[in-house]
Structure formats: C-alpha cells, structure tokens
Amino acid sequence: MTRARFDTVIHAPNRLQICAFLSPxxxxxxxxxxxxxxxxxxxxxxxxxxxxxxxxxxxxxSAVNGRQRMWATLTTSGRKAFASHxxxxxxxxxxxxxxx
Amino acid sequence: MTRARFDTVIHAPNRLQICAFLSPxxxxxxxxxxxxxxxxxxxxxxxxxxxxxxxxxxxxxSAVNGRQRMWATLTTSGRKAFASHxxxxxxxxxxxxxxx
DNA sequence: TTATTTCTTTCCAACTCGGAAAGTGATGGC
DNA sequence: GCCATCACTTTCCGAGTTGGAAAGAAATAA
Numbered sequence: 001m002t003r004a005r006f007d008t009v010i011h012a013p014n015r016l017q018i019c020a021f022l023s024p025x026x027x028x029x030x031x032x033x034x035x036x037x038x039x040x041x042x043x044x045x046x047x048x049x050x051x052x053x054x055x056x057x058x059x060x061x062s063a064v065n066g067r068q069r070m071w072a073t074l075t076t077s078g079r080k081a082f083a084s085h086x087x088x089x090x091x092x093x094x095x096x097x098x099x100x
Numbered sequence: 101m102t103r104a105r106f107d108t109v110i111h112a113p114n115r116l117q118i119c120a121f122l123s124p125x126x127x128x129x130x131x132x133x134x135x136x137x138x139x140x141x142x143x144x145x146x147x148x149x150x151x152x153x154x155x156x157x158x159x160x161x162s163a164v165n166g167r168q169r170m171w172a173t174l175t176t177s178g179r180k181a182f183a184s185h186x187x188x189x190x191x192x193x194x195x196x197x198x199x200x
Numbered sequence: 201t202t203a204t205t206t207c208t209t210t211c212c213a214a215c216t217c218g219g220a221a222a223g224t225g226a227t228g229g230c
Numbered sequence: 231g232c233c234a235t236c237a238c239t240t241t242c243c244g245a246g247t248t249g250g251a252a253a254g255a256a257a258t259a260a
Contacts, residue, residue: 006113012247013106020192030207040250045208061207066258068206086193092120093186112216130238140219145239166227168237 009054010085014039015047019082027071048072056081109154110185114139115147119182127160127171148172156181
C-alpha cells in the first residue's frame with residue numbers, strides 16, 4: 001500500500017459534502033448548500049472560504065428580487081482535486097479497477 | 101442528496117488507512133502498521149485503542165523470540181463499518197452502481 | 201431613515217491531533 | 231537476582247480545527 005495522500009482541505013466531512021454536492025452541478029446557492037449540510041451560515045461561509053482559498057471554489061454574486069445572493073461553483077482545479085481525492089479513497093478501499 | 105452519515109471513528113485519515121490496510125488481511129503486526137502509516141508508537145496505539153473501543157478492531161498478543169508482539173484484526177463489525185463508510189463515500193462521489 | 205436580508209468575521213469553548221516523555225510489563229543477558 | 235531492553239500504553243502539552251452565537255458589513259426594501 002502506497003501511503004495515502006489526502007487533501008485535508010477536501011477530506012473534512014462538511015467540505016467533502018460541499019464538493020460532492022457541487023460536483024455534478026454548474027453552481028449551487030449558498031442557502032441551498034447550507035440547508036443541505038444542516039450547518040449555520042457562519043460555518044458554511046468559513047468552509048467555502050477555505051475552499052476558495054485553495055482555489056477549489058469560485059463565486060458568483062447577483063441579486064434576486066433585489067436581494068443579494070451567492071452561488072458557488074467548483075473550479076476546474078476543484079473538480080480535479082475532488083476527483084483525485086475520490087480516486088485515492090477508492091484506491092484505499094481496494095475498489096479501483098485494475099488496468100488489464 | 102441524502103445527508104452523509106460519516107463514521108468519524110473511521111473517517112480520520114490515519115484510522116481510515118488502518119482499516120484499509122487491515123481490510124484485506126487476516127491480521128497485521130503493530131510495528132508493520134506503524135511503519136506503514138509513518139506514525140509514532142503512541143499515535144498508532146491511540147488510534148488502535150479508539151478502533152478497539154468502537155468494537156472495530158481486536159488484538160492478539162503473543163511472543164516471537166521471547167518478545168511480546170501484537171497483531172490487529174478488523175472485527176466483523178469493523179469490516180461492516182468500513183464497508184459502509186466506503187459505500188457512503190462512493191455514494192457521495194456518485195460512483196455507486198445503480199441497481200438495474 | 202430604519203429594518204431586513206444575506207452573508208462575513210470575530211469570539212469562544214470543545215475537541216482532536218501528533219509527538220515526546222514517562223510508565224508498564226515481560227523477557228534477555230550476565 | 232538485577233539491570234537493560236523491547237513493545238507497547240498513557241500522560242502531557244502545544245497546535246490546529248470545528249461549530250455556533252454574536253457582532254459586522256453591505257445592499258436594498260419599506
């Protein structure tokens with residue numbers, strides 16, 4: 001077994017879920033994400049900030065009915081990092097398909 | 101997306117690796133595990149203790165050349181918990197095969 | 201102008217982590 | 231028998247992470 005190389009930014013349960021949730025989507029709204037994860041505004045905000053600082057997430061802000069809203073998107077780099085992390089987990093789990 | 105239900109005992113990187121390493125084996129020696137994970141004796145000991153307290157790991161102790169040695173095994177419950185955790189991760193990753 | 205919405209930042213208490221050091225128990229060597 | 235050594239285990243401690251509440255900030259509604 002090669003030593004696991006986890007991306008700690010992604011491995012944290014809440015951030016892993018954020019990435020998993022964003023991964024099949026173009027973008028997701030802050031509040032949707034917050035309700036999905038069952039966390040407070042502050043917690044989601046802080047996790048998104050960490051993901052942004054890692055270059056994994058990017059935001060779009062605009063108004064809906066005069067109210068400011070925010071959407072998060074996984075960047076290309078974020079998608080790659082998430083995919084690698086998942087691959088690493090699958091490798092660990094012995095699930096990775098062996099090339100024939 | 102259903103809310104993820106991670107087993108925090110297993111999710112921690114080092115313990116995830118311990119489970120992954122033990123999973124295909126009958127048992128593994130303390131020192132082998134320690135070198136595999138690149139952690140100190142104390143760290144491995146503490147992680148194994150947590151896994152034992154969760155009922156996921158069991159030990160066998162006996163002597164080799166008059167020296168006491170220890171082997172760790174994943175219990176049935178531990179194998180189940182590890183498998184569930186991996187399934188949960190795969191589900192999150194959207195990798196799980198959909199039953200036809 | 202004040203209230204409200206939608207995040208963001210600060211504050212704080214709880215928890216986890218890892219390694220070093222000290223401790224324990226069982227030999228091995230002399 | 232006695233001290234050293236091995237194989238862990240436990241304690242200690244500093245560092246880092248987490249989450250929620252509370253306080254802020256910025257924009258718009260009323």
